[in-house]
Amino acid sequence: MKSHYTKIFAFAALLLSAGAANAQTAGTAKVKGTLTNENGKPADYATVSLLRSKDSTVVKGTLTNDNGIYTFTGVKAGSYVVKATMVGYLKSASKTFNVTEGATVTVPVLQLQQASKSLQTVNVVASRPLIERKTDRTVMNVENSILAAGNSAMEILEKAPGVTVDKDDNISLRGKQGVTVMINDKLTYLSAAQLATLLRSTDGNTIQSIEIITNPSAKYDAAGNSGIINIKLKKNRQSGTNGNISATAALGKYFRDNTSLTLNHKEGNVNIFGTLSRGDSKRTNNLGIDRTVTDQTSTTYFSQQTRMTNSYHYNNFRVGADVETGKRNTLGFVASGYFNPERDDNFNRTNIGNKLLVYNGYQITNSVIDQSYKNLAFNLNDHLQLDTAGQELNADLDYSTFKNRSAAQYNTMFFGNNGVENHIPLLRRNNTPSEIDIRSAKADYALPLNKTSKLEAGMKYSSVKTDNDLRAEVDSTTKGYINDATLTNRFIYTERIGAGYLNYNKQFKNTSVQAGLRAEYTSSNGNLVTGSVSDDHNRVVDRSYLNLFPSLFINHTINQKNEIGFNYSRRIDRPSYDNLNPFVYYLDQFTYSQGNPFLKPQYTNSFELNYTYNHAINLTLGYSRTNDVITEVILTDPAKKATFQTTLNLRVQNNYNLNLNTPFQLTKWWSGNLNATAFYMSFKSGSVQNGTLGSGNLDDGKLAYNGRLSNNFTVGKLFKMEITGNYQSSLVYGYFLIKPQYSIDGGISKAFLNKKASLKLSVSDIFNMRENNVISRAQGNNIDIHQKNETRVGRLTFTYNFGNTKIRVRQHQTGAEESNRVKSGN
Structure with missing residues (x-):
């Protein structure tokens, strides 16, 4: 049995090496920095975006952690600006800086200033926070947030409160598996592998919000006690064809395999x-x-x-x-x-x-x-x-x-x-x-x-x-x-x-x-x-x-x-x-x-x-x-x-x-x-x-x-x-x-x-x-x-x-x- 696993790991290493050789289209640089509030304390869970300086196009988005630290990986060489936003504060942006391949760039500390009362009132009404708690659900507002840029639906879901995704792409909510996943209020009825394939191929820019429902309301069937994760997508108005193919080889005592093909066409x-x-x-x-x-x-x-x-x-x-x-x-x-x-x-x-x-x-x-x-x-x-x-x-x-x-x-x-x-x-x-x-x-x-x-x-x-x-x-x-x-x-x-x-x-x-x-x-x-x-x-x-x-x-x-x-x-x-x-x-x-x-x-x-x-x-x-x-x-x-x-x-x-x-x-x-x-x-x-x-x-x-x-x-x-x-x-x-x-x-x-x-x-x-x-x-x-x-x-x-x-x-x-x-x- 040990020799079988050795062969699998060796084969995987060869394929991963081949993948690394093909990864030249992605950047190899890293950009990191720290965000604080007006009192110099860490601004945690604020939204931070990486923009191209020439046209202000959003390249990547992320959140600061508990210590106000943010990191962007896989950045290509070029000229960039970092912008930070947080509900109740004015926007803050860095000066333009250059990035070279393989380098690690540390952006000077950015400080958020609290908005005035009049501006704060306007901001709160006009902008939704990234995470908000509603009566029967927690909502992660992805649309118009920089978190959507450069991330897939699965990567965004992994950041949602109380949601965990294990190595086999099984989704858990507060530790309980068997979670019902809906897209646009519609049940998917997909296996864990099929659902993972769909979510990993879904561009974060197409997502409006993610709703986490731990105790379903009267709208849903009275049967069952599992939670619900509802992913709401923006309306699609683009034409073309896309798809994905997936193949898995597995070995326990015996060999297993599975393959899947998904195609979409809009005209x-x-x-x-x-x-x-x-x-x-x-x-x-x-x-x-x-x-x-x-x-x-x-x-x-x-x-x-x-x-x-x-x-x-x-x-x-x-x-x-x-x-x-x-x-x-x-x-x-x-x-x-x-x-x-x-x-x-x-x-x-x-x-x-x-x-x-x-x-x-x-x-x-x-x-x-x-x-x-x-x-x-x-x-x-x-x-x-x-x-x-x-x-x-x-x-x-x-x-x-x-x-x-x-x-x-x-x-x-x-x-x-x-x-x-x-x-x-x-x-x-x-x-x-x-x-x-x-x-x-x-x-x-x-x-x-x-x-x-x-x-x-x-x-x-x-x-x-x-x-x-x-x-x-x-x-x-x-x-x-x-x-x-x-x-x-x-x-x-x-x-x-x-x-x-x-x-x-x-x-x-x-x-x-x-x-x-x-x-x-x-x-x-x-x-x-x-x-x-x-x-x-x-x-x-x-x-x-x-x-x-x-x-x-x-x-x-x-x-x-x-x-x-x-x-x-x-x-x-x-x-x-x-x-x-x-x-x-x-x-x-x-x-x-x-x-x-x-x-x-x-x-x-x-x-x-x-x-x-x-x-x-x-x-x-x-x-x-x-x-x-x-x-x-x-x-x-x-x-x-x-x-x-x-x-x-x-x-x-x-x-x-x-x-x-x-x-x-x-x-x-x-x-x-x-x-x-x-x-x-x-x-x-x-x-x-x-x-x-x-x-x-x-x-x-x-x-x-x-x-x-x-x-x-x-x-x-x-x-x-x-x-x-x-x-x-x-x-x-x-x-x-x-x-x-x-x-x-x-x-x-x-x-x-x-x-x-x-x-x-x-x-x-x-x-x-x-x-x-x-x-x-x-x-x-x-x-x-x-x-x-x-x-x-x-x-x-x-x-x-x-x-x-x-x-x-x-x-x-x-x-x-x-x-x-x-x-x-x-």
């Missing part, structure tokens, strides 16, 4: 765009389970080791067009889809005995599962700007269809402790076709009432139907494979949701308030068409319920460096379609998983008090209470001496948390970000008996903490390096005790060809330390689970952007957020 009032991507991957997962099963007369000990090898291939596409039918109206269409075949090869050995570590025999199960995931989705959208005051109407129509297939073969052989086969093999096979159709329609309307208040309203309707058909067969030895009536099932689930919302925004002098209310009416029906359920009443689960989801956001600016805020919202998480499916999936006859059609949605009330210092350091105190919390549990069936995984609604989860996120700049070449969270999470619920909750006995919680420290280094003038450490302490989650997890990631990157091309080498979990060790304590049993996924993977990625990089496709938000509850393969 007149028509914009056509498309993305194609493909990839292959193979990985391993080792699982160990030690457990005991006790009935009224005896105790049985199991020690199980499983090696799982997963191979998959994916093909994704996304094509569409936008047509400007008038000065204020844009009509768009998007078609997307994927085809992801997958194969799982599993080898499982289970030792069985009546005494601890003394086994009477063992069984071996070999299973092969061939699966395919197919999807087609269509979106028709319209954006109508009703007037110049901000009144607008947006509408979306969506249709998505998913066709998933799974064919599994399970062969189990039985042996005594002498290794001699002592029973007829058990042969099973399953065929599981499933289809999911999602339809949705939504409309959003915004009406400014005056300069300080606005009203928003909207409606949405969605309809979902899932049809799952499990055909189970067992080998009878005399008749071949015959139907197994105890496992064969067909499950049809339908769901309809109608929603409407109102939002009211009001801006006072130093305080802003937003209040909203969203109503959602849900009607669902789960029908076990065939199966072994003896009680016909339990074959159908029919539910209808109306929910109200209020939200409130208050933000107050104390002074230029201190802001406080409070927000509250109520949200819902509905069970995934996979968890509702009652089918049984085997690892062996003593280990399986099973869905639960009786799952109810969970409801969360969240409260958050936050404090921001200097537009950079964020401290948040939060509390949330979730009722009917959807939780995975591992149970035992004494009659079958089997252990199975399922999902139940536990009664209450309480979560108290304190989060600190702060960037830091130790030296001119060493910067980073620290995100630390301490939380106390507790659960209260009934005991689990026969897969249901009985009288209350679960009352457990634990103080836990996690941290993420990222360090960014500028190595010479050509390379950037990142090292990130992650740590999660032990914690309690429902009936699980999860042991600590930790890892260290690293990477090095190089941009060349005038930033049109880049090469990145990275390794996740460098020391191969990350693993999952869990103890399950349901039903009074201790089940020890040890899982080691393939976490150490080396990746080499090349990206090239071509054409007119100032052309940007209008992104679309499909209305089908329900598709997030559909499994799509790995």
Whole structure:
């Protein structure tokens, strides 16, 4: 394995050297300096621009750090001027200076003078600060700021408060991954790699603002608790063609690769765009389970080791067009889809005995599962700007269809402790076709009432139907494979949701308030068409319920460096379609998983008090209470001496948390970000008996903490390096005790060809330390689970952007957020 990584690093060094040879189009000089206020103290987080002296063209832009220091790298030889601006101060500019290749130029200290009261009043009204806090979001105003010059969208996003981007381009908000990224209020539905490619090829001059929403308002679907980052782009009026191509080679235990191609073309009032991507991957997962099963007369000990090898291939596409039918109206269409075949090869050995570590025999199960995931989705959208005051109407129509297939073969052989086969093999096979159709329609309307208040309203309707058909067969030895009536099932689930919302925004002098209310009416029906359920009443689960989801956001600016805020919202998480499916999936006859059609949605009330210092350091105190919390549990069936995984609604989860996120700049070449969270999470619920909750006995919680420290280094003038450490302490989650997890990631990157091309080498979990060790304590049993996924993977990625990089496709938000509850393969 070590020789493989040596080859990758050697190959990367050759490519990076070649990139350096091609980097002559970029400058090699550096310009630095210090900015102070009228009292001689550092002016932190002020905007500084580097201008050509002959025509005052902005070449680069940046922010000063905590010490008032700014730095420009990659500067070409020439004559320049540095200009500094800050809200409440007059502009300041340096004298003209010359730069030669390879030199480091230190600009004399620039001092900002406070504007007079009359000028200050004009400045505050006419100019927005770079970072401003609104009622339900933090906004980074990029348009007309020098920060946009010479930077990509990804580079600007990395400077946004509370946002971190790791070496693999995964975006986190206050330490939490799974952040929803929107462009122009439209969901991207792109993978992390695809999104990174898009953002790195987006010129900063095309961005208007970046909005950071940690607790979404009533305007957004009530489902989910993840934050939102919304990147607003300026309207594109340029014509031409652009695109990018990206290729990655990776090596864990096996080789992996993926490639993608993106093209955009704008001609007149028509914009056509498309993305194609493909990839292959193979990985391993080792699982160990030690457990005991006790009935009224005896105790049985199991020690199980499983090696799982997963191979998959994916093909994704996304094509569409936008047509400007008038000065204020844009009509768009998007078609997307994927085809992801997958194969799982599993080898499982289970030792069985009546005494601890003394086994009477063992069984071996070999299973092969061939699966395919197919999807087609269509979106028709319209954006109508009703007037110049901000009144607008947006509408979306969506249709998505998913066709998933799974064919599994399970062969189990039985042996005594002498290794001699002592029973007829058990042969099973399953065929599981499933289809999911999602339809949705939504409309959003915004009406400014005056300069300080606005009203928003909207409606949405969605309809979902899932049809799952499990055909189970067992080998009878005399008749071949015959139907197994105890496992064969067909499950049809339908769901309809109608929603409407109102939002009211009001801006006072130093305080802003937003209040909203969203109503959602849900009607669902789960029908076990065939199966072994003896009680016909339990074959159908029919539910209808109306929910109200209020939200409130208050933000107050104390002074230029201190802001406080409070927000509250109520949200819902509905069970995934996979968890509702009652089918049984085997690892062996003593280990399986099973869905639960009786799952109810969970409801969360969240409260958050936050404090921001200097537009950079964020401290948040939060509390949330979730009722009917959807939780995975591992149970035992004494009659079958089997252990199975399922999902139940536990009664209450309480979560108290304190989060600190702060960037830091130790030296001119060493910067980073620290995100630390301490939380106390507790659960209260009934005991689990026969897969249901009985009288209350679960009352457990634990103080836990996690941290993420990222360090960014500028190595010479050509390379950037990142090292990130992650740590999660032990914690309690429902009936699980999860042991600590930790890892260290690293990477090095190089941009060349005038930033049109880049090469990145990275390794996740460098020391191969990350693993999952869990103890399950349901039903009074201790089940020890040890899982080691393939976490150490080396990746080499090349990206090239071509054409007119100032052309940007209008992104679309499909209305089908329900598709997030559909499994799509790995």
